[in-house]
Each structure stands twice: as C-alpha cells, then as structure tokens.
Amino acid sequence: MKRYKDLDCVLLVDDDISTNFIHRRIVENTKINVDVKEISSAKEALDYLTYSGKYENMEHAPKAGIIFLDINMPGMNGWDFIAEYKKLDQKHKARIxxxxxxxxxxxxxxxxxxxxxxxxxxxxxxxxxxxxAQIADKYFEVIDEE
Known part of the structure; x- marks a missing residue:
C-alpha cells in the first residue's frame, strides 16, 4: 500500500449513492492507504470540512486531501459548493x-x-x-510504499 503525505482522506461528494459506492471501490482498489468518506450533498461536505453540523466536535476525523465533486446535485450544486468553499478560512481548505x-x-x-x-x-x-493514482502522484508526496 502506498501512503502520501497530507492525503489522509478522499471525500466523494455526489448525491447518487451507487456512484459513491462504485467510486469508493475504485479508490480502495488502487492500493493507496487512504480513508474514503462518501457524502451525498455539497452542504454536508462543507460541514465536514468545517467541523460543523453533524460533524461538530469531530476535529479528529481524517482531513480531506482530495475532494471528488459532482456538479449536478439538488439544492447546493457543485458550483454553489465552490462559491462557499472559496469563503472558507484557509485552515479548512489547506492542501485540498x-x-x-x-x-x-x-x-x-x-x-x-x-x-x-x-x-x-x-x-x-x-x-x-x-x-x-495520477492525481495522488501529481499533488502529493509518497511517504511509504510497501
């Protein structure tokens, strides 16, 4: 299993549960040591990043390194997420x-x-x-390779 510096978690943000399931399996099959968190709304993804809503007091949760973001979601879509993401304090989005x-x-x-x-x-x-694997290699430094 490969491990990367600052790549502790991958957030899959898609309102389609079956797509998230398939993408989870793909990430797991790459043999990269990373947690995968499936989230079905852009609003919940923002809560995860800022430790608010149902993620309040969960600062110990793995910090996202990569977010795979769908565009077309009900309520807050991917573009709306990006607009709100831009406003976040740097501590919530560093190295993502x-x-x-x-x-x-x-x-x-x-x-x-x-x-x-x-x-x-x-x-x-x-x-x-x-x-x-290409995204992980491009944006993160390998720290361990078994």
Missing amino acids: VVVMLTTSLNPDDEQHAANVEEIATYLHKPLNMEAF
Whole structure:
C-alpha cells in the first residue's frame, strides 16, 4: 500500500449513492492507504470540512486531501459548493485538491472549471484507478510504499 503525505482522506461528494459506492471501490482498489468518506450533498461536505453540523466536535476525523465533486446535485450544486468553499478560512481548505467529477458534457462547465483556481482538474465519470493514482502522484508526496 502506498501512503502520501497530507492525503489522509478522499471525500466523494455526489448525491447518487451507487456512484459513491462504485467510486469508493475504485479508490480502495488502487492500493493507496487512504480513508474514503462518501457524502451525498455539497452542504454536508462543507460541514465536514468545517467541523460543523453533524460533524461538530469531530476535529479528529481524517482531513480531506482530495475532494471528488459532482456538479449536478439538488439544492447546493457543485458550483454553489465552490462559491462557499472559496469563503472558507484557509485552515479548512489547506492542501485540498478539488476535482470536478461529472457526467456533464457541457463544454461551458469544463471551461468554467478551468477558470476556477480552487479546481485542480475536471474529469468525466466514472472515476478510474489510473486517474485517481495520477492525481495522488501529481499533488502529493509518497511517504511509504510497501
């Protein structure tokens, strides 16, 4: 199992539970030592990052290193999440890589993502092991390889 510095947790933010389940299995199958947290709403993801709502007093929870963020979700969508994420105190978003992971074929979404500093990359679903491993290798330093 590979371990990376500052990559303790991957947040899967998608309102589709089966997509989160599939993406969890993909992350686990890459043999990278990381916790995976499935979250079904953008609002809950913000709560997780800021230790608020149902995550109050959970500062011991693994800190997210990568967020895979869906665009199309009810209520607060991925773009709304990014707008709120930008406002967070730096301590809540330090060393987090945000990846838009979507089924959207709208070229405007991809162009918009390219112009948002907080979004590291834009991928089409489904996530695959190679893409996940490449993101981990690109943004994080390997600290242990078994």
